[in-house]
Amino acid sequence: MNLKIKHFVLFITIGIIFSCRDTVTNPSEIVGEQLLVTPELEAVDSIEAFVKPYQNRINTVLDSTLAYVSKDLVKDDGSRNTSAGNFLADLVLEQANPIFKSRTNKDIDFVVLNHGGIRSIISKGNVNARTAYQIMPFENYIVVVEMDGKAVSDLLDFLAKSGKAHPIANMQLTLDASGNYVKTEINGQPFNETKTYYVASNDYLVQGGDDMGFFKNRNAVTNTDYMVRNAIIDYFKKVDTIITSVDDRFIQLN
Amino acid sequence: MKRRSFISKTAATSTLLGLGGISLGSCASSGKKHITILHTNDVHSHIDPFPSDHSRYANLGGLARRATLVQQIRTENPNTFLFDAGDIFQGTPYFNFYGGELEFKLMSMLKYDAATIGNHDFDNGIDGLFAQVPHARFDLVSANYDFSNTVMDGFVKPYNTYIADGIKIGLYGLGIALDGLVTKKLYKETKHENPYDVALDIERQLKEKEHCDIIICLSHLGYDYDNNPNRFDDVTLAAKTAHTNLIIGGHTHTFLDKPDVRTNKKGMPVLINQVGCYGLNLGRIDFYFDEGAAITADGISISV
Numbered sequence: 001m002n003l004k005i006k007h008f009v010l011f012i013t014i015g016i017i018f019s020c021r022d023t024v025t026n027p028s029e030i031v032g033e034q035l036l037v038t039p040e041l042e043a044v045d046s047i048e049a050f051v052k053p054y055q056n057r058i059n060t061v062l063d064s065t066l067a068y069v070s071k072d073l074v075k076d077d078g079s080r081n082t083s084a085g086n087f088l089a090d091l092v093l094e095q096a097n098p099i100f101k102s103r104t105n106k107d108i109d110f111v112v113l114n115h116g117g118i119r120s121i122i123s124k125g126n127v128n129a130r131t132a133y134q135i136m137p138f139e140n141y142i143v144v145v146e147m148d149g150k151a152v153s154d155l156l157d158f159l160a161k162s163g164k165a166h167p168i169a170n171m172q173l174t175l176d177a178s179g180n181y182v183k184t185e186i187n188g189q190p191f192n193e194t195k196t197y198y199v200a201s202n203d204y205l206v207q208g209g210d211d212m213g214f215f216k217n218r219n220a221v222t223n224t225d226y227m228v229r230n231a232i233i234d235y236f237k238k239v240d241t242i243i244t245s246v247d248d249r250f251i252q253l254n
Numbered sequence: 255m256k257r258r259s260f261i262s263k264t265a266a267t268s269t270l271l272g273l274g275g276i277s278l279g280s281c282a283s284s285g286k287k288h289i290t291i292l293h294t295n296d297v298h299s300h301i302d303p304f305p306s307d308h309s310r311y312a313n314l315g316g317l318a319r320r321a322t323l324v325q326q327i328r329t330e331n332p333n334t335f336l337f338d339a340g341d342i343f344q345g346t347p348y349f350n351f352y353g354g355e356l357e358f359k360l361m362s363m364l365k366y367d368a369a370t371i372g373n374h375d376f377d378n379g380i381d382g383l384f385a386q387v388p389h390a391r392f393d394l395v396s397a398n399y400d401f402s403n404t405v406m407d408g409f410v411k412p413y414n415t416y417i418a419d420g421i422k423i424g425l426y427g428l429g430i431a432l433d434g435l436v437t438k439k440l441y442k443e444t445k446h447e448n449p450y451d452v453a454l455d456i457e458r459q460l461k462e463k464e465h466c467d468i469i470i471c472l473s474h475l476g477y478d479y480d481n482n483p484n485r486f487d488d489v490t491l492a493a494k495t496a497h498t499n500l501i502i503g504g505h506t507h508t509f510l511d512k513p514d515v516r517t518n519k520k521g522m523p524v525l526i527n528q529v530g531c532y533g534l535n536l537g538r539i540d541f542y543f544d545e546g547a548a549i550t551a552d553g554i555s556i557s558v
Binding site for chain 2: 034062
């Protein structure tokens with residue numbers, strides 16, 4: 001994204017157009033400009049004063065440091081998996097599995113989320129509950145979907161064809177140069193089309209949100225009643241330092 | 255009709271003078287009327303500036319600073335309008351804590367004239383949007399959402415007109431298809447109509463019945479989906495229109511380097527502008543009207 005100060009002038013001169021209605025005039029010139037909102041602009045005091053009480057309340061709740069992130073976690077540092085995506089998918093697995101297990105006596109096999117659902121990068125440094133709001137502003141809940149092998153196979157095809165690095169966890173996927181799978185491992189085992197899988201995601205995607213098409217042929221859905229954002233906050237509270245990188249969970253060979 | 259041609263130039267003003275015979279200084283001449291349109295899109299509840307340690311937008315944005323910019327421009331030209339192209343809500347804890355109340359109150363303090371409705375403005379449900387309507391002292395315009403079986407019925411106009419310095423401005427809104435983007439339980443019985451059909455109908459009304467001098471579309475469709483036939487976008491809309499002068503876009507968080515000048519159905523220019531997101535930028539488009547005097551240029555010169 002290009003954020004250098006954009007300042008340009010666009011000039012359009014239009015010959016007089018004879019209109020059947022002389023009440024309507026046409027613009028003779030149009031000038032366009034984009035104004036970057038920079039710190040050099042002084043803030044209007046009355047607005048700041050109006051916002052202050054709202055801001056104070058939020059800050060009290062959100063601003064105590066919970067963990068440290070050792071490097072920027074971003075959404076565009078890998079083509080098939082990214083540091084921000086891996087961070088989120090891994091923590092969803094870690095935080096949601098105990099809840100799912102306690103309710104069903106089963107384990108989550110893998111996690112799939114959508115790349116567009118990560119709403120902010122995470123800058124290196126201290127993180128707090130505010131950071132979790134930035135990553136996940138939506139009130140989405142973690143749900144676990146039961147899928148048969150055929151439906152998982154469709155999901156794997158969707159991931160292969162998608163140009164985006166949708167966050168996944170607990171899978172090892174390798175594509176050859178032409179986009180065919182040469183390795184599909186789930187939970188440490190080769191993918192088995194006759195097996196039933198338990199897939200953690202969020203309720204928005206399971207309801208067909210963002211046209212993700214992950215869950216067209218799903219079976220039962222187990223609600224965890226656990227908000228994705230709260231899982232992030234709880235994970236921050238649990239760990240001291242977050243170290244996540246692009247890895248080989250999903251790669252395409254040259 | 256006179257011959258019209260597009261001459262794309264990156265040249266200096268001197269070239270422009272040669273082509274058009276209109277000097278930059280002529281903008282200020284007293285015989286001209288001048289309307290300024292300011293706009294934002296996809297502000298997503300960003301009220302405070304980005305923090306100084308943000309890795310991409312450090313110290314940028316901030317609503318109280320935007321207010322200064324808007325005030326300065328209004329002082330310079332009282333015939334100024336301020337519009338927003340949707341996705342006002344969702345993106346900071348201000349929304350999670352207060353449900354959009356603060357966003358609408360602040361937009362009212364900045365004297366926004368109108369906004370259209372983005373998909374995220376449904377994030378607390380249509381009831382959540384309705385709950386904030388009393389805080390909005392600006393118009394909500396959307397021509398292709400049919401709210402008749404919802405609580406929002408009667409609170410959103412398809413279009414509105416504004417008059418400043420004798421110039422009449424027609425403004426209409428267009429919204430994105432909600433199915434697949436917003437959960438049905440949130441948007442409930444809101445019906446989405448084909449934005450292209452609706453736009454052509456409304457712009458004709460604005461030109462022929464309302465006799466508007468400037469027609470502006472506030473669009474939350476998105477800038478350009480590369481001719482995907484299943485998705486509506488501003489670039490395709492621009493080519494189909496006959497009367498719209500400016501499309502203020504949103505949804506795709508597109509940082510255009512400059513307004514995109516497209517050609518409409520009648521071969522006339524139509525501007526598309528979108529200023530990214532999060533209140534980082536304020537878009538400004540100035541329309542100048544010559545009183546009486548014939549313009550010598552028989553072409554359209556674009557200098558970027």
